[in-house]
Amino acid sequence: MKIFTVKELLHTEIEIDSIIVLKGWVRNRRDSKAGLSFIMVNDGSCFDSIQVVAENTLANYESEILKITKDCSVIVTGKVVKSLGKGQSIEIVATIVEVVGFVENPDTYPVSLKRHTVEYLREVAHLRIRTNLFSAISRVRNTICFSIHEYLNKNGFSWIHTPIITSSDAEGAGEMFRVTALDLDKLPRNLEGKIDFKQDFFARETFLTVSGQLNVESYCMALSKVYTFGPTFRAENSNTTRHLAEFWMVEPEIAFANLMDNAGLAESLIKYVFKAVLDKNPDDMRFFAEFIDKGVVTRLESLVNSDFAMMSYTDAVNQLLKSNKKFENPVHWGIDLSSEHERWLCEEYVGRPTIVTDYPKDIKAFYMRLNDDGKTVAAMDILAPGIGEIVGGAAREERYDMLLKRMNEMGMSDKQLDWYLDLRRFGSVPHAGFGVGLERLVSYITGVQNIRDVIPFPRTSKSANF
RNA sequence: GCCUCAAUAGCUCAGUCGGUUAGAGCGACGGACUGUUAAUCCGCAGGUCGUAGGUUCGAAUCCUACUUGAGGCGCCA
Secondary structure, three states: OEEEOHHHHHHOOOOOOOEEEEEEEEEEEEEEOOOEEEEEEEOOOOOOOEEEEEEOOOOOOOOOHHHOOOOOEEEEEEEEEEOOOOOOOEEEEEEEEEEEEOOOOOOOOOOOOOOOOHHHHHOOOOOHHHOHHHHHHHHHHHHHHHHHHHHHHHOOOEEOOOOOEEOOOOOOOOOOOEEOOOOOOOOOEOOOOOEOHHHOOOOOOEEEOOOOHHHHHHHHHHHOEEEEEEEEEOOOOOOOOOOOOEEEEEEEEEEOOOHHHHHHHHHHHHHHHHHHHHHHOHHHHHHHHHHOOOOHHHHHHHHHOOOOEEEEHHHHHHHHHHOOOOOOOOOOOOOOOOHHHHHHHHHHHHOOOEEEEEEEHHHOOOOEOEOOOOOEEEEEEEEEOOOEEEEEEEEEOOOHHHHHHHHHHOOOOOOOOHHHHHOOOOOOOOEEEEEEEHHHHHHHHHOOOOHHHOOOOOOEOOEOOO
16 A cells, blocks of 8 residues: 555545555544544645545544544545545545544643644744644745755756854854853963963864855855855844844855846846745645735736846935935935835835845945945845845955955954955956845745744744754 | 833633622533534633732732843844
8 A cells, every 4th residue: 555645645646446545643623423523634745634534433433533633643544535525626535544643631732723823833833833834834945945956056056065163253244153162161261361262172263154155255266156055143132023043045156247147146046936936835825825915926926027126226215315205214325224214115116126236335245346436336135025135145356456455444354364365366257146045035935924933943032942 | 232012721812990709712621413624503621810029908900120922123134
């Protein structure tokens, strides 16, 4: 007897009268006094559960089947039949229902058969995957990751495994988590009375990476098209619906490329991902559209077939000024756009993802390429309605003198990044890249507003449960 | 890090001006009914009112501190 997933049973042609085995968790049980019970079994392979009909002639009907509650685990052997009821085309008439594991104390089982808030489910993150919402999020997240790899692979990119541990504290993206093997109760001191990191595991200060970009640039200078895709860490005390201390980021980097090549790649990648989700997860997306955000499917569909808006930072500032809206933070050329500005731009003014380019150099990172105007850098952010910045990227400063000058201006030590400067000395080429926040992308695609709900076990300030 | 709000049954919430035995819906359990679909109907159980202090004859209710959670802002992806 062959073992089938629910997805195979519901979404491929299985011959009627086939005898099959099915393994999963019970979503719901309904009894009929006609002498049978309906058991909805879900194994996460797809959104829908399959209906198993258990008749009271089964040996364990009274002793076990009538005691099945939500999330008991079962192995069902049975026959595929055309459904006599409404709501499904086929169902399984069971010959054996083996209860592998019962649920203790169903009255206090955290994920009962009722609607729960996402805030509550976050407190039981090890069990929340057993809800329609979180299993749908998990499947869509998986499709997103797979399609990112697929798109980049099809387009000749190499996936580079840049290090998680870094000795550079100048990656330019905020506070870092320290990595140490020193005994914190007995920290070694040097002659100056400071902590002696020479005695630490790596014989220097080390941190968790905030970005793989600097490392991947060196691979870009040999393999042309590369990307990193892995976890990144920020020790910022950010408390918002769109920040995590540990999150995943995709960072493509392309050689012989400028900002427009970069923006084109980002838009093309994101649209590919949108389309993949629409194609592969229609059931999950339908659920999000019904219960989370009505417009979530139509929005993706229209975006796949239209262009992202593009405007320069200077234009954006001018539009903000022209809007005559009262913003908390006053607008003038040179400010860093705050969320209210970004929101107004992409939600009200444009109404779809918007690529903003050429920001003032003073509000951007040291490695971004200086434009000919001497005031702006070739940076681009993609702002998405409801989420804000989902992509941040730039053409990199490939000119040695310019980069060194910029680093000095910002008071950075060129010693630590001499290897990075080397890339500008030995066969440098114009190149560009960007970072996509995976969780922000998942959030945008699913309509799930809090980023803590689109990663399995969220790590945020003051919270690292499970 | 700053600001705001919240914490009462397994979950979601109500609880009047500080006053007798703290209520409802869902879930769980028991029953009725039914090829059922978040089934429906009836019944029953379930509470240290976040923690610690304080005010008061009397505190879920007022005050203080703490803890936890949420939202907004900042930082960013």
